[in-house]
Amino acid sequence: MPLLFLLALFLLADFIVLFTLGAKLGLLLTLLWIALSAAFGLHLIRRESLLTLQRARERLALGELPSDELLAGATFVLAGVLLMAPGFLSDLLGLVCLLPGSGQLARRWFPRAASGGGRTQGQGGSEWGPAASTAHRDSAPRDESEARPLEGDFIGRDSSGHDGDSR
Incomplete structure (x- = not known):
């Protein structure tokens, strides 16, 4: 609720400054x-969203979480949205988001997102990357008799107690 109130105050101040400076500068x-x-x-927004997506895909291909790239891209997209909003204060805030130190400030405000904040697999690989899918596939038992159901797997059984699987 306080965030909504601050946003409303910012928008009100932005329009007041817009109309005041607009009267001085001319229509x-x-x-x-x-x-x-x-x-x-x-x-x-167009340029940075495409570049951020490309950099994030490259980091995912390496098996890493692209948190720094996504946070930097989000800062640029926020700057673009603020620049698109009509008003001088929003434009000023959007230009501040484009300054080189603004990414460091965003990392300080959102430390969990900047540090990866997600779950990792260990040894530098991410749980969602290609290394994780091959590691799971390689560690699977070779013989079906060794296979144990994972949590959440469904094993069908008929009324005689035998597996419903006819392999």
Whole structure:
């Protein structure tokens, strides 16, 4: 609830500054600023979302969690959204998000996301990467008689108590 209240106050202040500076600068210059910042924000969102996705795929291919790439991409996308919003304060905040130190600030505010925050497999591999799927496949028993059901596996049995599996 306090976050929603702060967001409402920010939007109100943004529109007050927009109308105050718009009266001083003139309608044409204010509309030009809003259109140019929105176009730059849209370009930033398109470019950074594709680059972030590409970098995240490369990290996943290496068996690592792409948390740093996703956090940096989220910072750039937030900057693009703020630049697309009409207002001078939101544009100023969007430009602050583009500064080089803003990623470090985001890592400090969201330490769990920056440190990986997810579950890892050990020895540097991620549980979701390709190394995890091959490790599980390689450790599976070779003989079906050695196979034990995993938690959540369903084993069908008929009324005589035999497995429903006819292998």
